[in-house]
Amino acid sequence: MTQRARRVPRVPRLPRPPSLPRPRFRGRLHDPRTATAIGRWLGLAVLVCFLTGLTSHYVQRPPDWLADVLPSRPTWGYRLSQGLHVASGIAAIPLLFAKLWTVYPRLFVKPAIRSVRHGLERLSVAVLVGASLFQLFTGLINTAEWYPWPFSFVPVHFGMAWVFLGALLLHVAVKWPDIRDHWRARSAGTLELPAEDGPNRRSLLVGTGLAVGAVTVTTVGQSLTPLKALDLLAPRHPDHGSQGLPVTRTASEAGMASVPEESWRLKVVGPRPFELTLAELRALPQVASELPIACVEGWSKNAHWSGVRIGDLLVRAGAPPGSRVRVVSLERRGAYRVMEMGARYAEDPLTLLALRLNGQVLSPDHGFPARIIAPNRPGVWQTKWVERLEVL
Ligand SMILES: Nc1nc2c(c(=O)[nH]1)N[C@H]1C(S)=C(S)[C@@H](COP(=O)(O)O)O[C@H]1N2
Ligand SMILES: [Mo]
DSSP, X not given: OHHHHHSOXXXXXXXXXXXXXXXXXXXXXXXXXXXXXXXHHHHHHHHHHHHHHHHHHHHHSOOHHHHTTSOOOSTTHHHHHHHHHHHHHHHHHHHHHHHHHHHGGGGGOXXXXXXXXXXXXXXXXXXXXXXXXXXXXXXXXXXXXXXXSSSOHHHHHHHHHHHHHHHHHHHHHHTHHHHHHHHHHHHTTOOOOOTTHHHHHHHHXXXXXXXXXXXXXXXXGGTSGGGGGGOOSSSOOTTOSGGGSOOSSOTTTTTOSOOOTTTOOEEEESSSOEEXXXXXXXXXXXXXXXXXXXXXXXXXEEEEEEEEEHHHHHHHTTOOTTOOEEEEESOSSOTTSEEEEOHHHHHOTTOEEEEEETTEEOOGGGTXXXXXXXXXXXXXXXXXXXXXXXXX
């Protein structure tokens, strides 16, 4: 009896989970040297991307103090900056994947967290990887104007850029000893690789370089027009569109397919307000200018425009020198219906209310009856289907 009572009841044992086979990394390319070598190219690409992204943001939405000092020259400034933004972002994609491949065995380090410092370091890498993937992915599909998400692209892409920058600076600071050793060994000529690793490492770096070259060459022609024949993968081709110029938002998408010429009036609001018919506008001195449309989504192309100088219209309306102007489109809704232009742009002799494009009357897609064209401006502010100018 007593014997039996003392017996501990048997609890059935849970089966032990099979220990997951941990991947074993035999290749020697997953080392800090390879990560550093790819990392500096990736670093260069994201630095260019970050700086040109900032430029684009502040040119598009300048704070009040900046609005009147933003320069209208060089005429191709925004085109270059935004072309670099999109090209460096695209080039960063294969670089990021190559870099992640070299470092991914770190995911499996044991113990996963050694100390508070180690834990924070890993957390910062997680933020960095997440923000990088997010920025490159959202940026890429924005070039195709595809928005499969519930948030608004511009503020989120801009905000994430700062999250990314913070995580990057932290990461470089933490990895500084590795980076420094790599450069020291390189400049001292003592960067030694085990003999059998040399060819593999070279293949990896050459392969990554070729991938960067391939994605660049097949897309950069969207803004670097001498290479347009090779533009096979970019969403837009510089030659596809009415009157030899691409169109981002068409007239029918904007509900502007047939603006009645007879009833249309340009209204200029200022100290001496006035209105003009299209015939009256055509009778004013016509000025020619050769300027690009440089779309934030990545395509850009030069075109020949002609029309009436905005500066002349503002003077006629009694605008004091240094005035800003607000431009309102006929379009009922749309993010680019209303635009403001700082004094430097408004006074530039190349800034026009354009009536003609490449020798023809503007097509509806390009903004008939009248649109803005100004130097060194993002495409989004080259307002089409203009109805009103307001001196501010
Ligand atoms: N009123 C209005 N103007 C607009 C737009 C718009 O949606 N509405 N799109 C802008 C954008 S994003 C670009 S890139 C240029 C393109 O000009 P294009 O279609 O004549 O090439 O027009 C700009 N002007
Ligand atoms: Mo655009």
